[in-house]
Amino acid sequence: MTKLLDENRVLLLGGLRAALAGSSSLARIVRQHVGIEDETGKPTDSVGKLLRPSLVLFVAQECGARVEDALPAAVALELVHNFSLVHDDIQDQDRTRRGRPTLWAVHGEAEAINAGDYLCAVAFREATQSRGAAACIAAATMEMIEGQSLDLSYESRFVSIEQYLAMIDRKTGALLRCALELGGLAADVADDVRRSLRDLGLALGRAFQIRDDALGIWGDGAVVGKPQGSDVRRRKKSFPVVWSYARAGAGEKEKVESVYSGKVVGDSAVAWVIGLMERLGAPGATDAAVRQNLAAATTTLERLPFSSSGRTEMDHLIDYLAGRTK
Amino acid sequence: MTKLLDENRVLLLGGLRAALAGSSSLARIVRQHVGIEDETGKPTDSVGKLLRPSLVLFVAQECGARVEDALPAAVALELVHNFSLVHDDIQDQDRTRRGRPTLWAVHGEAEAINAGDYLCAVAFREATQSRGAAACIAAATMEMIEGQSLDLSYESRFVSIEQYLAMIDRKTGALLRCALELGGLAADVADDVRRSLRDLGLALGRAFQIRDDALGIWGDGAVVGKPQGSDVRRRKKSFPVVWSYARAGAGEKEKVESVYSGKVVGDSAVAWVIGLMERLGAPGATDAAVRQNLAAATTTLERLPFSSSGRTEMDHLIDYLAGRTK
Numbered sequence: 041m042t043k044l045l046d047e048n049r050v051l052l053l054g055g056l057r058a059a060l061a062g063s064s065s066l067a068r069i070v071r072q073h074v075g076i077e078d079e080t081g082k083p084t085d086s087v088g089k090l091l092r093p094s095l096v097l098f099v100a101q102e103c104g105a106r107v108e109d110a111l112p113a114a115v116a117l118e119l120v121h122n123f124s125l126v127h128d129d130i131q132d133q134d135r136t137r138r139g140r141p142t143l144w145a146v147h148g149e150a151e152a153i154n155a156g157d158y159l160c161a162v163a164f165r166e167a168t169q170s171r172g173a174a175a176c177i178a179a180a181t182m183e184m185i186e187g188q189s190l191d192l193s194y195e196s197r198f199v200s201i202e203q204y205l206a207m208i209d210r211k212t213g214a215l216l217r218c219a220l221e222l223g224g225l226a227a228d229v230a231d232d233v234r235r236s237l238r239d240l241g242l243a244l245g246r247a248f249q250i251r252d253d254a255l256g257i258w259g260d261g262a263v264v265g266k267p268q269g270s271d272v273r274r275r276k277k278s279f280p281v282v283w284s285y286a287r288a289g290a291g292e293k294e295k296v297e298s299v300y301s302g303k304v305v306g307d308s309a310v311a312w313v314i315g316l317m318e319r320l321g322a323p324g325a326t327d328a329a330v331r332q333n334l335a336a337a338t339t340t341l342e343r344l345p346f347s348s349s350g351r352t353e354m355d356h357l358i359d360y361l362a363g364r365t366k
Numbered sequence: 367m368t369k370l371l372d373e374n375r376v377l378l379l380g381g382l383r384a385a386l387a388g389s390s391s392l393a394r395i396v397r398q399h400v401g402i403e404d405e406t407g408k409p410t411d412s413v414g415k416l417l418r419p420s421l422v423l424f425v426a427q428e429c430g431a432r433v434e435d436a437l438p439a440a441v442a443l444e445l446v447h448n449f450s451l452v453h454d455d456i457q458d459q460d461r462t463r464r465g466r467p468t469l470w471a472v473h474g475e476a477e478a479i480n481a482g483d484y485l486c487a488v489a490f491r492e493a494t495q496s497r498g499a500a501a502c503i504a505a506a507t508m509e510m511i512e513g514q515s516l517d518l519s520y521e522s523r524f525v526s527i528e529q530y531l532a533m534i535d536r537k538t539g540a541l542l543r544c545a546l547e548l549g550g551l552a553a554d555v556a557d558d559v560r561r562s563l564r565d566l567g568l569a570l571g572r573a574f575q576i577r578d579d580a581l582g583i584w585g586d587g588a589v590v591g592k593p594q595g596s597d598v599r600r601r602k603k604s605f606p607v608v609w610s611y612a613r614a615g616a617g618e619k620e621k622v623e624s625v626y627s628g629k630v631v632g633d634s635a636v637a638w639v640i641g642l643m644e645r646l647g648a649p650g651a652t653d654a655a656v657r658q659n660l661a662a663a664t665t666t667l668e669r670l671p672f673s674s675s676g677r678t679e680m681d682h683l684i685d686y687l688a689g690r691t692k
Contacts (some may be wrong), residue, residue, distance in 0.1 A: 066515045125485060133474040150457040153479060157453060158511045160483065164490045165504035174500045178491035185484045189392045192476055192495055 042356045045089055048097045048107065048114075055115040059081070059166050066151075066158050073143045073155065074122050088138065093118040094220040099223025099237065101348040112228035113170035113177070117222060120161035121182055121215055126156035128188070132274075172225040178219035187211025189216050194277040198297065204282045205246070212252075213245030220244075232346060240340040247333035248361055253278035254326045257314065270311045275300045279329065280322040281313070288319050334362050368682045371415055374423045374433065379418050381441040383409070383447075385492050390655035392477075392484050399469045399481065400626050414464065418545040419444040424561065427600030428676040436505025436552035437502070439496035443548060446507055447541055454514070458600075498551040506544035513537025520603040524623065530608045531572070538578075546570075553691055555559050559671060566666040573659035576628035579604035580652045583640065598636045600627045605641070605655060606648040681686050 053076065060071050071077035075086030093114035100110035129133075131141040131154050138144060144152035160181075167174040186211025194207065220237040229237075256271030257280055271278050277300075283297055298304040299313050317323070337358055342352060379402065386397050419440035426436035454460075455468040457480050462468060472479035486507075493500040513536025520533065546563040551578030555563075581605055582597030597604050603617035603626075611622055623632040625639050643649070663684055667677060 062513070064512050066518065085452065123483075127479050131479060149475075151515060153453050153457060153482075154511050154515045156479075157449075157482070157509060158487055158515075159506050161511060163508035164493075164500060165508065168489075168501040169502065175494040178487050179496065181487035182484060185480050185487060186390050186392055189477060189480045189484075191467065192480070193391065218378070245534060344689055363431070 041355065042360045044098050044353045044357045045094050045360075048094055049090060051107065052086065052093050052097070052118070052248060053085060055093075056087065056118065059197070062231065066154060068366055069143065069147060069151070069228065070122075070126075070155050070159055070162075073157075074119075075125060080150030080309040083109055083281060085140070086140075087118075090118060092121055092215055095216070095219040096222045096226075096353070098350070099220050099228040101223075102344075103227035103229050103233070103344045105223070105227035110170060112166045112168075113173035113226060114166035114219075116163040116170070116177055117215060117219055119166065120177060120184075121157050121273050123159035124184060124188070124215075126150060126152055126159065130156075131188075131192070138328045143191065162266050163187065167239065171224060173222055176218055176225060180214040183210045183214035186356060187214065190332045191277075195275065196301075198293075199277060199282060199302070201282055201286065204277065204279065208246065208249040211243065213242055213248040216248065217236075229345075236340055236343045238340040240337055240344070242334045243337035244358070244361065245339060246338065247330050247358075250279045250326060250333065251330045251361065252329070253280060254323070255350050256318070269314055272299070272313050274317050275302065280326050282320045283325050283329075284317045284320045285298055288316065292316055331364065334358050367579060368679065368686045369425050370679045370683045371417065371686075374420055375416060377433065377437065378419050378440060378444070378576060379413065379421070380631075381392065381419075381437050382444065384412065384486055385441050386447065386542050392480060394449075394474060395469065395477070396481050396488075397402055397450075398453060400445075400485075403683050411463075412466075413444075416444060417445055421542070421545040422548045424676070424679065425546050426552040427549075428670075428672045429553030429555050430552055431549070431553035435495060438494075439493045439499035439552060442489040442493035442496070442499060442503055443541060443545055444512075445492065446513070449482045449485035449489065450510060450514070450541075450637045450643055452485065456482075457518070460604050482675045483505045486551060487519040496548070496552060499548055502547055502551060506540040509536045509540035513540065517603075523672060524611050524619075524626070525603060525608060527605075527608055529613065530603065530605060534575040535568065535684050539568055539631060542571040542574065543567030546632060547606040555671075559650075562666055566663055566670070569659045569663040569666060570684075570687065573656050573663065573684075575655045576659065577687065578631070579606060580649070580656070583643070595636045595640055597627070598648055601628065606643050606652050608644045609651050609655075610648045614642065618642055656688065660684050 056074060057076055060067060060074065060076065068077070068081070072079060075084060075088065078084050095106050096110055096114035096117060101107055122352045125137065126143050129137060130149050134142055135145040143155050147155070163177065164174055167177045189205050190207040191211055194203070217238050220239070221234060222243040224234050224237045253271065256276065256278055257269055259268065271282070281296070287295060288296060294312060296316070299309045338355070341354055346354065382400060383402055386393060386400060386402065392406070394397060394403070398405060401414065404410050422436055422440035422443060423433050427433055436443045445565070451463065452469050455463060456470045458476050460468055461471040469481050473481070474552045489503065490500055493503045493606060513533050516533040517537055544567070546567040547560060550560050550563045579597065582602065582604055583595055585594065598607070607622070614622060621637060622642070664681070667680055672680065
């Protein structure tokens, strides 16, 4: 963990607990999903990295706002992220996440739809308490869902790198851009700073997702929480396969299509796709794309009115994201 | 239709069209669901009664606000209502609504989850444009989803009339109370007026839902759009069955439980349950509950600072809801 992700963690946990208080069965279910309570009602701290809300508070402080003024926006954004995970797990029929059973796997799809909807509504109630946050989060949520819809539509076709980027800039990028922008909004920064914050978010979002894509194919299963090659097995149109498909020969394209359409399945088909990607140089190209976006993030960082210690913290976060293994 | 439902219809249609503009596939899908566009992209007017947003604008005007100031809140509330319908249809596995195929039946469950989420996000973006609307709608949305979750939990058990009311006050009542309150918020009314508006919404919500429950059992299939007895077939814990169950003998209770648990199915079982309800007097009791809540609505109406023509319009709406056949 980096200092940026660590320093406001207790504050954020408190904000999440306060936002999700309530005695209804639904409130209990979502507290368990978010990771602040176990099945017996005992408080826990299994909320993950809290990347997005930590970024909100960090940027707010660096831009001169009080951290309390940005807290509702930060909590709201983390709740939107969690709502998207609950619905995403239903859509992908994923039964585990971070080593725990997913909400729908325990409570059924109908109640999981409710739980996601509830998290979304709580998020917007929280968002109304930080200046400008509700409109910013609503726009980002729309983009995120458009990305989710694009991702779904890509299941049945191969797409270009540009189409891939259009999808991840929405599905993953929207909330990260929003995180940085919300920090700026809390401090009422000038328009050019807001634009730079969005640029930084765009670059971080791409680096983050493309790195995630690499881990979904070449990551260490024990660390990442999913087996090697799992994104090929799941036929995800992630960066390495989109990049490789564009460079494959006609016969190879046809074979990749067979595997990704589900006509050919099994370990040897998955191994063949991974082998093809490696022959074409996808691991290096994927790494290069991550590094390129992290470099863009570093350049944008120089334009922001951060303190020198803030700049260092953000640099550490960028290094951390570049090297993360899960 | 009454004047109250008619007078701002064109304005509301325009507001819905503006809110849902956009070229993404998701935007097109939700325009079709809401009923402002057909499959070829041609504008349509199949949006239903627009009860909730019409109430927002009517109350806003009667309380002294400009209708334009309340329009974003009205549009937002209608979008929340529509988001709940999209997800409700997945949860109930309903393939048709208002004679048209439901969104999930055409586009699949995963995309229907996205479509509901998108409508919710657009709703909150709109809500940020009317004073106080986003917080009010967020709280009502949370209540609505808690009601939806209660309704789901009632599928596996019989409940008291009090538990039934706790459910419908949330599932149906929350958005109706919110409609009236949003009108008051746009005019910045005093707290006592706001409370009366909520009381009126509570009574209207109960009358509306209990009447709907009656139609789900004794309604004319050709008019209501679902066959007679359909809510028995679907094993819904609606007012007539909850009321009858509380009054049934031990042997009758057991038989009702068998039918509602799905152990006994078929037309004769449904006919037996309907016969029991009629013997116990459920049709009269259901009617009486509707009339009692409409009377409460009329009494509350007298406390509101409406014009005499406004009072008449609202009275007409109450009569209309009392006698509606669909």
